[in-house]
Amino acid sequence: MEIAANGSRAASINLPSGSGQRRAAGRCGGWKLLGGTIGIFVSTPGSSSSPQVRQQGANMPFGNTHNQVKLKFTSDQEYPDLSKHNNHMAKVLTPAMYERLRSKQTPSGFTLDDVIQTGVDNPGHPFIMTVGCVAGDEETYEVFKELLDPVIQDRHGGYKPSDKHKTDLNAANLKGGDDLDPNYVLSSRVRTGRSVRGFCLPPHCSRGERRAVEKLSIEALASLSGDLKGKYYALKNMTDAEQQQLIDDHFLFDKPVSPLLLASGMARDWPDARGIWHNDNKTFLVWVNEEDHLRVISMQKGGNMKEVFNRFCTGLTKIETLFKDRGHAFMWNEHLGYVLTCPSNLGTGLRAGVHVKLPNMSKHAKFEEVLKRLRLQKRGTGGVDTAAVGGVFDISNADRLGFSEVELVQMVVDGVRLLVDMEKKLEKGQSIDDLMPAQK
Amino acid sequence: MPFGNTHNNFKLNYKVEEEFPDLSKHNNHMAKALTKEIYGKLRDKQTPSGYTLDDVIQTGVDNPGHPFIMTVGCVAGDEESYEVFKDLLDPVISDRHGGYKATDKHKTDLNFENLKGGDDLDPNYVLSSRVRTGRSIKGFTLPPHNSRGERRIIEKLSIEALTSLDGEFKGKYYPLKAMTDAEQEQLIADHFLFDKPVSPLLTCAGMARDWPDARGIWHNDNKTFLVWVNEEDHLRVISMQKGGDMREVFRRFCTGLQRIEEIFKKHNHGFMWNEHLGYILTCPSNLGTGLRGGVHVKLPKLSTHAKFEEILTRLRLQKRGTGGVDTASVGGVFDISNADRLGSSEVYQVQLVVDGVKLMVEMEKKLEKGEAIDSMIPAQK
Numbered sequence: 147m148e149i150a151a152n153g154s155r156a157a158s159i160n161l162p163s164g165s166g167q168r169r170a171a172g173r174c175g176g177w178k179l180l181g182g183t184i185g186i187f188v189s190t191p192g193s194s195s196s197p198q199v200r201q202q203g204a205n206m207p208f209g210n211t212h213n214q215v216k217l218k219f220t221s222d223q224e225y226p227d228l229s230k231h232n233n234h235m236a237k238v239l240t241p242a243m244y245e246r247l248r249s250k251q252t253p254s255g256f257t258l259d260d261v262i263q264t265g266v267d268n269p270g271h272p273f274i275m276t277v278g279c280v281a282g283d284e285e286t287y288e289v290f291k292e293l294l295d296p297v298i299q300d301r302h303g304g305y306k307p308s309d310k311h312k313t314d315l316n317a318a319n320l321k322g323g324d325d326l327d328p329n330y331v332l333s334s335r336v337r338t339g340r341s342v343r344g345f346c347l348p349p350h351c352s353r354g355e356r357r358a359v360e361k362l363s364i365e366a367l368a369s370l371s372g373d374l375k376g377k378y379y380a381l382k383n384m385t386d387a388e389q390q391q392l393i394d395d396h397f398l399f400d401k402p403v404s405p406l407l408l409a410s411g412m413a414r415d416w417p418d419a420r421g422i423w424h425n426d427n428k429t430f431l432v433w434v435n436e437e438d439h440l441r442v443i444s445m446q447k448g449g450n451m452k453e454v455f456n457r458f459c460t461g462l463t464k465i466e467t468l469f470k471d472r473g474h475a476f477m478w479n480e481h482l483g484y485v486l487t488c489p490s491n492l493g494t495g496l497r498a499g500v501h502v503k504l505p506n507m508s509k510h511a512k513f514e515e516v517l518k519r520l521r522l523q524k525r526g527t528g529g530v531d532t533a534a535v536g537g538v539f540d541i542s543n544a545d546r547l548g549f550s551e552v553e554l555v556q557m558v559v560d561g562v563r564l565l566v567d568m569e570k571k572l573e574k575g576q577s578i579d580d581l582m583p584a585q586k
Numbered sequence: 587m588p589f590g591n592t593h594n595n596f597k598l599n600y601k602v603e604e605e606f607p608d609l610s611k612h613n614n615h616m617a618k619a620l621t622k623e624i625y626g627k628l629r630d631k632q633t634p635s636g637y638t639l640d641d642v643i644q645t646g647v648d649n650p651g652h653p654f655i656m657t658v659g660c661v662a663g664d665e666e667s668y669e670v671f672k673d674l675l676d677p678v679i680s681d682r683h684g685g686y687k688a689t690d691k692h693k694t695d696l697n698f699e700n701l702k703g704g705d706d707l708d709p710n711y712v713l714s715s716r717v718r719t720g721r722s723i724k725g726f727t728l729p730p731h732n733s734r735g736e737r738r739i740i741e742k743l744s745i746e747a748l749t750s751l752d753g754e755f756k757g758k759y760y761p762l763k764a765m766t767d768a769e770q771e772q773l774i775a776d777h778f779l780f781d782k783p784v785s786p787l788l789t790c791a792g793m794a795r796d797w798p799d800a801r802g803i804w805h806n807d808n809k810t811f812l813v814w815v816n817e818e819d820h821l822r823v824i825s826m827q828k829g830g831d832m833r834e835v836f837r838r839f840c841t842g843l844q845r846i847e848e849i850f851k852k853h854n855h856g857f858m859w860n861e862h863l864g865y866i867l868t869c870p871s872n873l874g875t876g877l878r879g880g881v882h883v884k885l886p887k888l889s890t891h892a893k894f895e896e897i898l899t900r901l902r903l904q905k906r907g908t909g910g911v912d913t914a915s916v917g918g919v920f921d922i923s924n925a926d927r928l929g930s931s932e933v934y935q936v937q938l939v940v941d942g943v944k945l946m947v948e949m950e951k952k953l954e955k956g957e958a959i960d961s962m963i964p965a966q967k
Binding site for chain 1: 594595596597599600601604605606607608611635636637640644647648727731733734735736738739763789790794795796797799
């Protein structure tokens with residue numbers, strides 16, 4: 147089934163585009179690449195999540211046969227050629243590490259080669275550091291911590307294996323954010339991902355698991371009411387009219403084309419059990435079984451980030467309760483926060499951003515420096531790897547792990563306010579030197 | 587993407603109905619053959635290397651099909667796939683290969699002397715001649731499933747075998763990952779270079795993993811004999827030259843193939859073959875001979891004749907554009923080759939091409955003179 151691409155998404159082959167024009171639901175950021183979720187596998191609901199390889203019990207007739215076959219070859223014979231590679235996995239993996247980890251598997255059977263396949267198949271981007279590895283379930287981060295801890299550390303600003311991540315989805319803790327100047331801030335948006343405990347992640351899940359995730363999601367979302375009342379559109383039996391409307395609303399997502407995603411196995415069985423839910427007001431949107439079990443997006447035109455974040459937190463919390471009531475919490479732990487497929491999305495998985503007009507500021511010699519100090523990043527309005535059009539930029543938080551949701555959105559709110567003030571100064575021909583912020 | 591059977595045990599926690607793929611929009615051989623009953627029967631099975639039913643069918647689930655072309659929709663991960671999953675693959679094979687039965691025997695004949703004629707196709711019409719096939723090396727799993735270690739050993743064995751060839755077969759190996767720009771340019775100019783697969787039919791089956799590791803191209807100095815290593819099959823062997831001397835092309839094909847097979851056998855790694863399926867290859871469509879023998883031939887008039895398709899069908903031939911499958915012909919030049927692979931020998935299939943192309947060139951000449959070709963329409967072969 148051919149689904150028209152989100153109109154605002156750049157047709158980049160190598161990297162999925164970020165959020166699109168006019169605040170489309172759009173794709174999450176390119177460098178983030180792989181949203182995802184991690185699930186504890188179904189068959190041992192009460193067991194400790196032991197990281198060690200387990201003997202398969204009587205109800206599991208197979209070991210991981212192919213991995214056993216590979217063990218007949220020496221580690222050197224199997225070790226990937228990473229000489230032309232530039233991604234986090236390739237920076238971290240060594241032959242000795244490969245040798246230690248290659249005989250291991252998670253309880254659902256995810257192996258080291260499964261973790262790294264996407265990074266082997268995609269040497270990288272000359273300017274953007276891709277992650278190059280994924281998790282197939284929650285235990286992946288334990289069983290393969292020797293590889294993933296350094297990847298996480300490198301990606302998330304030195305985050306240590308002993309660090310604790312703080313979750314704060316209390317929107318009342320956000321200060322201000324309801325008054326970003328709409329003459330400059332055209333739209334506001336917050337997105338994140340969630341994994342449903344009890345299921346494997348998109349690189350690894352079976353059709354049965356994926357359908358169970360869809361079923362749970364439909365039930366949970368159908369029980370939302372008020373501002374959040376909405377409807378689910380399954381990708382595989384969408385009418386032409388529905389499809390057109392979703393495209394016009396910039397809600398429709400497509401089968402992944404990026405080889406970064408395809409190589410990890412996330413697009414298998416497309417479009418089975420994939421769909422889009424949104425509220426009647428078209429301000430709250432959930433993607434089911436795309437790169438993650440769930441992607442949750444709150445958005446609207448204008449600069450009222452507070453309202454966007456309120457709705458985001460309220461909706462997310464309600465959905466989480468509904469899933470918990472059905473025996474399937476979201477995956478979370480105090481070290482990694484929300485557990486997602488791509489290590490780049492750990493923690494909050496949150497990208498909060500605006501489309502904002504900064505034609506003068508963006509040409510200023512210190513623009514990049516300002517962004518860095520504010521812990522923000524810029525993208526074109528077609529998303530990652532696109533150019534800004536008409537001086538309009540997508541500005542969002544750069545961090546994911548080690549800061550809470552409130553902290554990250556606060557950085558966006560405060561930072562964008564400052565950038566707009568700077569823009570106004572530059573318009574009047576004034577200097578902005580005294581406005582330069584300290585490093586956050 | 588098949589990652590071995592890592593997840594197969596898990597899936598058994600779900601019912602057949604929950605795991606059975608939705609094939610309602612699908613049009614490929616796998617979708618025609620697979621039922622819930624077959625799925626239920628086969629889903630807890632695996633080959634000795636751990637290949638499972640979902641691995642076999644993944645490409646067919648991910649690619650519903652082509653409106654005009656019937657794709658196969660399933661692949662083998664090793665030699666045993668054709669046994670372990672015969673309940674699915676036998677009907678697919680039968681459907682694909684003209685009713686070939688589970689009890690039928692396939693005849694292999696690589697004795698080029700058994701070919702009659704073929705050295706005199708008119709070079710004013712027949713621009714080039716080519717024969718290709720694939721070979722799988724016993725003891726290794728196939729491209730959808732093999733590990734880097736296996737692929738590298740296949741490459742190593744292939745390099746040893748090929749570099750020991752001499753005479754008209756003396757040549758050189760170019761690994762994809764260490765090619766110089768100059769070598770790459772030359773291989774492109776010679777039309778030898780193969781690329782990382784882009785077709786989702788192939789990528790969904792896992793054949794492109796770890797690209798370009800252990801992939802390469804070998805060709806003889808004369809540029810008439812070419813071997814691709816670790817592309818869609820362990821080996822793809824191609825003999826080709828300009829003009830219409832198909833006999834010579836086939837002679838070189840058979841001779842070279844047999845030399846290579848001897849060397850592999852010496853290392854206790856013969857080619858995969860059995861008397862029912864002939865040469866075992868990844869795609870069920872290539873079983874038997876795996877052979878496509880064809881020419882590029884100018885047929886501007888015949889190709890626009892109302893009976894062109896009928897003639898091809900009767901001759902057991904198929905047409906393609908000169909860019910290969912799914913391309914249009916350019917300047918009235920067509921790629922004409924045998925349609926069959928399984929159930930008839932190499933000699934028989936090349937004979938069909940030789941005889942059929944000769945007939946079509948005569949028809950073309952008649953049409954050029956404004957004469958009718960009705961008396962020449964062949965019977966169904």
